[in-house]
Amino acid sequence: MLIDKKRVKRNKALDKFFRGFFMAMAILSSSFIVIIVLFVCAKGISPFLPGYEYGQVDLISFLTGSIYRQDQGLYGVGFIIINTLISAFIALLISFPLSVLTALFIAKIAPKKLSAAMQSVVELLAAVPSVVYGVFASGVITGIVEWLASLFGIVTYGGSSLLAVVLLLAIMIFPTLTSMSITAIKAVDPNLEQASLALGATRTQTNFKICLTAAKSGIFAGAILGLGRAYGEATAVAMVAGNKLFGPTFNPFDITRTLTSTMLAGLKETTGLDYDIRFSVGLVLIVVIFFSNWILNIVKKRIGRNSVA
Amino acid sequence: METCFDVKNIDLFYGEKQALKNVNMEIYKNCVTAFIGPSGCGKSTFIRCLNRMNDLIEGCKVEGEIIKDGLDIYSPKQDIVDLRTRVGMVFQKPNPFPMSIYDNIAYGPRCQGLKDKKKLDEIVMTSLKQVALYDEVHDRLGESAIGLSGGQQQRLCIARCIAMSPEVILMDEPTSALDPISTSKIEDLCLELKKDYTIVIVTHNMQQAARISDYTAFFLMGEVVEMDKTDTIFSHPSDKRTENYITGRFG
Incomplete structure (x- = not known):
């Protein structure tokens, strides 16, 4: 046995x-x-809630308000929500095509050695702490923004601006988006590519029509992750946002205020309502992320119906 | 009979390893030519020489000539895209693109720049009819091709190939992933299609070769042992090794 x-x-x-x-x-x-x-x-x-020790705040005016001033006790986050959505979405809009094309190059076009080298660079970028991106943004991006603004004859607040936030976020979500896209493109069945080439399609046609189409679901998942990072990034954003007191901000050279920068700025030097209200802002951020993910997932399901990766 | 491919002294190397040794044969127009042989004998490698799909494999080197219409397809003058539009291919595993049935078939013509909706409609319809798939799918052309059964997918792949109106259709074990009913449908299709196309088919299944092909080549260890009319190969093989293989003594 x-x-x-x-x-x-x-x-x-x-x-x-x-x-x-x-x-x-x-x-x-x-x-x-x-x-x-x-x-x-x-x-x-x-x-x-009624009976709050520092005086009850009206929920509606909090959610829809367009002024946020601790010194006057005015806490309205309506414009901050809009600011957050704008900066994250524009950052995604800039980063998305760049990332996808980079991923396509790394996954399909670049010679092996270059591809491996570039992929480790992208992975390295993902590992850089956000505060390092922050000092880079306040040292370099603000300078570029200031110079750009001067071309239009505009004086900025030392370069801190919506544009600086957008550029910073675009750089920060690039590694996430790119590495997710690389994974998705590499997962595309090589048989599909062969079928396409055997039909007389060129390499470029195959890359765009087959690889990207088949990988779109995975690429979109990367976009959702990237957007999440853009919403949630606090440290680096707070370093270049400028924390405007009212809004929303639509002028790219004007300073802005996001939910995260609002939560972070002066957190340690404050007490009472001004301290507690940051948790409310955090709650709003969670809800915003939850809703946008929910909507994006519906979109993802729609566009991903014919996807394999 | 007109020659479609004239293969002269083809040697093929994967790096250092020689996979094909001095292959010579003629493939005739409007015939079904079958390649048989045990696994790893080079039959799939050889069929991929005919539309230069081996170009995609790193370290693959081909020597010799394959003359088609007076031009060596391995000469620098040969445009690969042009070759592949004239020599289509169907693969072992059905590989429809993750798009609608319509888009799958329109893919090839669209890549060549055809945009005319009417013409595309017509190509899609006639291609589907030729593979006897039209009646099964005509009411759901806009649906994903991934939802079709394996046999339907493979016929779709053949239709996709036909949409390019090629001269030759190469089939690399097209039925090895299919059930017997789907297999017999594809076999009937081959017999139907040879009126309009030249068909080259790799098969593991000797009965299949006997059933559908006009000519059969027996491959062994990278060499063509024997090539002749299918009837002759199966009734009076001239080489002992061929006889051993088709009588099931090895392979």
């Missing part, structure tokens, strides 16, 4: 133990997310 009954029993027990162990880990990590959201919710909702 090859089968040792004792051993079978032990293996079964071990199986049971590990199943429980992994489940405990999964519950632990997912409960963190729940705890965080619950905490932010509790803290963020409190200013709008």
Whole structure:
């Protein structure tokens, strides 16, 4: 007999133990997310409840307001929501074509060595901490913006502006978008490419009509991740946003204010309502991200129906 | 009978490894020519020489000549895109593009710059009719081709190939991933299509070669052991190795 009954029993027990162990880990990590959201919710909702110790805030005027001034006790985030949406979407708009074409080059066109080198550069870019992007933006991008504005005869606030935020975010989401696109393009079945080439399509036609079409679902997933990063980026954005007190900001050379920069600026030097209201802003940010992801996922399903990756 | 391909002294190397050794043959127009042989004998490698799909493999080197219409297809004068529009290919695994049925068939002509909707409609319809798929899918041309069954997908791939009105259709084990019913449909199709096209087919299945082909070539270890009329190959093979293979003594 090859089968040792004792051993079978032990293996079964071990199986049971590990199943429980992994489940405990999964519950632990997912409960963190729940705890965080619950905490932010509790803290963020409190200013709008009657009997709030620093004086109840009106929810409607908070959500629709167009002035945010701690010194006057005016807290309106309506314009900040719009600012956040604008900066993130324009950043995505700039970054998306650049990333997809870069990914196509790395995945399909570049010679092997160059492709490997470029891919590690992209991965490296993804690993750069956001504060480093921030100092780069405040040192370089603001200078470029200032110079650009001077061409139109506009004086900026030292280069801090909506444009600087958009450019910064476009650079920051580039690695995410690119590496997701590379993965998606590389996952396209080589049989499809062969079929296309065998039909007399050129390399370029094959790359655009087959590789990109088949990979669009994965590329779009990258865009969703990138947009999430653009919404959520705080440190670097706060360094070049300028934190305008009212808005929304549509002029690219004017300073702006995003949800994240609002939460971050002066967090440690404040107490009372001004401190608590940041949790409300955080709650708004969570809801904004949740909704835009939900909408994008619907779009993704629609465009991804014929996709394989 | 008119010659479609005149193959002269083809040697093919994957890096250092020689995969084809001195292959010589003539492939005739409007005939079905079958390549048989055990796995790894070079039959798939050879069929891919005929539309230069081997160009895509890194380190693959071809020596010798394949004359088509008076021009060596491996000469620098040969335009690859032009060659591939005239020599179409159907692959082992059905590989429809992730688009609608209509777009799949219109893909080739569109790549050549055809935009006229009426002409495209006509090409799609006639191609589907030729592979007997039209009745099955005519009411859902706008739906994804991925939703078709395996046999339907393979017929779609043949239709996609026909849409280019090629002279030759190369088929690399087109039925190995299909069930018997779909297989017999494709076989009937081959017999139908040879009126208009020259067909070259690689098959693992000797009965299939016997059923549908006019000429058969037996490959073994990168060489063509014997090539003749299919009847002759299966009834009076001149080489002992061919006889051993078709009687099932190895392979």
